[in-house]
Amino acid sequence: MSLLFSPLSIRSVTFRNRLWVSPMCMYSAVDGLVQEWHHTHLAQFASGGAGLIVAEATAVVPEGRISPRDAGLWSDEQRDAWTPIVRAIHDRGASAGIQLAHAGRKASTWWPWARERGSVPAAEGGWTTAAPSAIAFDGFDAPVALDLAGIDRVVEAFADAARRALEAGFDVLEIHGAHGYLLHQFLSPLSNRRDDEYGGSLENRARLLLRVVDAVREAAGPEVPVFVRISATDHAEGGFAPDEASAVADWATQRGADLIDVSSGGLVAHQRIEVFPGYQVPLAETVRRGGRIPVSAVGLITASAQAEQVLADGAADAVFAGREWLRDPHFALRAAHELGAEVAWPPQYERAHWR
Numbered sequence: 001m002s003l004l005f006s007p008l009s010i011r012s013v014t015f016r017n018r019l020w021v022s023p024m025c026m027y028s029a030v031d032g033l034v035q036e037w038h039h040t041h042l043a044q045f046a047s048g049g050a051g052l053i054v055a056e057a058t059a060v061v062p063e064g065r066i067s068p069r070d071a072g073l074w075s076d077e078q079r080d081a082w083t084p085i086v087r088a089i090h091d092r093g094a095s096a097g098i099q100l101a102h103a104g105r106k107a108s109t110w111w112p113w114a115r116e117r118g119s120v121p122a123a124e125g126g127w128t129t130a131a132p133s134a135i136a137f138d139g140f141d142a143p144v145a146l147d148l149a150g151i152d153r154v155v156e157a158f159a160d161a162a163r164r165a166l167e168a169g170f171d172v173l174e175i176h177g178a179h180g181y182l183l184h185q186f187l188s189p190l191s192n193r194r195d196d197e198y199g200g201s202l203e204n205r206a207r208l209l210l211r212v213v214d215a216v217r218e219a220a221g222p223e224v225p226v227f228v229r230i231s232a233t234d235h236a237e238g239g240f241a242p243d244e245a246s247a248v249a250d251w252a253t254q255r256g257a258d259l260i261d262v263s264s265g266g267l268v269a270h271q272r273i274e275v276f277p278g279y280q281v282p283l284a285e286t287v288r289r290g291g292r293i294p295v296s297a298v299g300l301i302t303a304s305a306q307a308e309q310v311l312a313d314g315a316a317d318a319v320f321a322g323r324e325w326l327r328d329p330h331f332a333l334r335a336a337h338e339l340g341a342e343v344a345w346p347p348q349y350e351r352a353h354w355r
Contacts, residue, residue, distance in 0.1 A: 003311040004304070005341035008051070008318060010258050010294070012223035013171050015095050017051035017343065018318040019307060019332045021325050022298055023099040023174070023229075025056045025066060027111035032059065032072025033081045042085055045325055046092030047346055049332030051318075053094050054227075055082070057101035057176050060157040064102035064182070067111045068125040073100065074157065079164040086169035093344065097172030098165045099229065100158055100216070104182030105131035105143040105191070131185050132192040132199065132208075138269035151198065151208060154182070158212045162219035173220055174227040175212055175257075179266030183209045184231055187248065188240040188267050206248045210255055217256035227296075228252050229261035232283040235271040242286050249287045249295075259294045261320065262287050278306060285315040296320050304335035 005017045028037045045053045059065040059072045072078050089096040108126040110116045119141040120126030131143035162173050177183035185191040186208045192199050198207050220226050232245035249260040262284040265271050280299030288295040297316035301307050302324040310316050324331050336343040345353045
């Protein structure tokens with residue numbers, strides 16, 4: 001039996017398989033409102049057999065958007081725009097998750113295909129960004145250091161967005177603590193130079209992330225899974241490291257997180273990453289520590305046999321993929337076919353099921 005196509009139950013949710021769609025920004029929202037593009041984009045993965053589809057990094061406050069075109073969940077209007085998309089995912093048999101995010105010092109930037117690069121000027125829709133310390137990401141405008149009241153507002157915003165996500169029907173809430181965005185900025189000594197209770201020791205640097213876990217867990221109640229995405233290393237000297245990531249993952253699970261979504265990098269422009277198929281899987285295995293902490297693996301996982309082997313090796317409990325889903329929105333159906341796994345196909349596609 002294929003491990004990749006065995007179900008996985010977390011709290012009240014049973015995922016039909018362990019091949020999941022990573023959150024991928026589409027930079028196609030208008031004032032934080034998702035559009036028809038998002039509906040088609042996400043629903044197709046459910047038709048293609050995904051077990052879980054996690055919607056893109058969705059800002060909990062307007063100033064938390066990576067770009068002016070990012071999705072948001074700080075208003076009820078935005079919640080209502082997500083609702084039919086979640087329904088479409090459910091109607092096709094998949095579970096729906098959303099990644100709640102705040103970009104911190106990496107906010108207010110141009111989207112990837114814009115002609116410009118760096119920070120968006122205020123005159124063109126940009127804004128002043130916030131971070132743990134007033135240290136700019138290379139090539140971006142300098143942020144303002146959050147005061148204690150500002151930190152409290154961030155925690156409240158995550159909780160409010162979590163409640164709206166549940167009202168929209170999402171099954172899973174993921175907290176974005178990776179890729180150089182705000183919660184990761186607090187975790188790393190390269191971006192966090194604070195001298196108060198949110199800086200210095202690892203315990204202090206992890207304080208905001210853990211407060212957000214507490215707040216989202218409370219909003220989620222006992223039935224809804226809460227995931228946390230972390231960058232397990234900054235790939236830079238003096239930065240956040242795998243042993244620290246393991247400790248933070250342990251603390252997060254003790255506070256109610258159900259799964260750690262293990263990625264890496266994104267904090268500094270001078271990072272040095274050796275990229276190859278499955279390059280982040282060893283980091284997931286390190287955080288998982290023999291199965292004590294449930295984790296997912298991600299990073300150039302593009303083939304069915306490769307994804308199956310990640311689980312067979314005990315490196316992770318589930319696999320997220322991104323690029324391969326964009327290339328083939330029916331990646332899961334193809335993978336099941338290649339692995340000889342018996343899964344339910346949409347009746348409209350059954351003619352492709354048989355050899």
